[in-house]
Amino acid sequence: MRGYGMIDVNKPGWLEKDKPQAGPLDALLRPIAVAPCSSDTHASHGGSGPKQNLILGHEALGEVVEVGELVRNFKPGDRVVVPCCTPDWESPQLQRRDSNNAHDQGLMASFKFLGSKDGIFAEFFTVNNADANLVPLTDDVSVEDALMTVDMMSTGFYGAENADIKFGDTVVVFGIGPVGLMATAGAALFGAGRVIGIGTRPNCAELAREYGATDIVSYKEGDVVEQILDLVGQVDSCIIAGGGTDSMNKALSLTRPGGTVSSINFYDVADTFEVPTMQWGLGMSDVSIHCGFCPGGAYRIGRLLNVIRAGRVHPGKMLNYTYDGFDKIEEAFKVMDEKPRDLIKPIVHIEW
Known part of the structure; x- marks a missing residue:
């Protein structure tokens, strides 16, 4: 499969990778809307340490393609909101305290898409603990508003x-x-x-x-x-x-x-x-x-979506650069990196 990320520090580009596999508790998704973030561009310049051949991206809405045998709440074809942080909820650290960030596997280990696995700028990506980390995307919240809950909001x-x-x-x-x-x-x-x-x-x-x-x-x-x-x-x-x-x-x-x-x-x-x-x-x-770092999980995203449903705030207004098509991820990433003065945040809509 194709994905966009960092070939090396200060060398972004398209990568060819094997299609990831979903474990028993996981879901395999394809992105339907993504937003490049300063954290992605920061990482591409080595800001979070040296990385090679890593697909970037951590802000996405997706469509479920496959689910693991133990996933109960989702099925292929479901449209979902994907938190940027996807904790391993069976972790003893998370059972000891209310922390989605620093636990048994290391600091910021819940931020898997930029640390321990390829991100969402890919034709396919996986989400661990799908039942605890994914939220249904419903028609009463716009794509733009929903996408901004996963990290920015x-x-x-x-x-x-x-x-x-x-x-x-x-x-x-x-x-x-x-x-x-x-x-x-x-x-x-x-x-x-x-x-x-x-x-x-x-x-x-x-x-x-x-x-x-x-x-x-x-x-x-x-x-x-x-x-x-x-x-x-x-x-x-x-x-x-x-x-x-x-x-x-x-x-x-x-x-x-x-x-x-x-x-x-x-x-x-x-x-x-x-x-x-x-x-x-x-x-x-x-x-x-x-x-602290952005908490993750389905429960938090669900509450943020409720704030939007109540009309309290519409974070999608921040998305003022719009692109269409998977291949436009590269252009949107470069815009986020260069930060023209009128930019707030770009979005890429993807149809398959």
């Missing part, structure tokens, strides 16, 4: 969940790309009184306001910490959804004693953190730092 909302937001709080969101936009929407739905987004792209700023941002601060207009302190003083929570490692120091400078910093940013393997102790109150500020 789930990750962005997780940033808001980890920020310990109370109603009336003031929250800063670093970065108003797709994940930051969803963090903005999540903060607003959690009841934040004021949500300040940091970014410069006009269409992202416009959509951020639609999703609940009350203010937009541009780093092109001066130091963002000084701008926000002048605007509102210290804030209750910061959500880091973009920027480099210096975003942590800025967030610590902005967060009040007893507040929370929530990071959902995907850093580079070469990055290091250096935090001046004064920015953390000499270690006495009682500021909590939460970091």
Whole structure:
């Protein structure tokens, strides 16, 4: 089968691979809609370590082609939503604590499509633990909205969940790309009184306001910490959804004693953190730092779909570049890598 990914670091291209096989608990799918992500392009440049001959992609809706003998809830022909993280739910670590990320098989092991197996930019791909990881795609949610639940909405909302937001709080969101936009929407739905987004792209700023941002601060207009302190003083929570490692120091400078910093940013393997102790109150500020990766599984995606069904948010509005056909994955990937100024997020519709 064909798939698009990284032949080597900084060498993306089409690959020929054997068609994957579904195990007893698994499902074999073919993609019907996919969205390239910055995590894919980040990986292609070696940001998550050296990889070769790996099919990329982790945001997909699919059609079931085959199911393993122990799969009960799905059959060939079903259209499904595929979480980007597909945990092995029998893992003892997942039974010990509510974590879809770090468990027995290693850090981020639930993020299989970018780590331990080929991704979804392929003619066929498998999903482990199909009954616990797949969700039916129903007609009451658009393809665009459903596709954005699998990573962007789930990750962005997780940033808001980890920020310990109370109603009336003031929250800063670093970065108003797709994940930051969803963090903005999540903060607003959690009841934040004021949500300040940091970014410069006009269409992202416009959509951020639609999703609940009350203010937009541009780093092109001066130091963002000084701008926000002048605007509102210290804030209750910061959500880091973009920027480099210096975003942590800025967030610590902005967060009040007893507040929370929530990071959902995907850093580079070469990055290091250096935090001046004064920015953390000499270690006495009682500021909590939460970091985490997008939770997975069918239950979470089902709840996000319910938020969409209720009309609370429509994440599909972020998809402003549209392509048709499997072969267009390459073009959409390159657009995501180059990031023209008007880009928010691309989608590729696929018919077989």
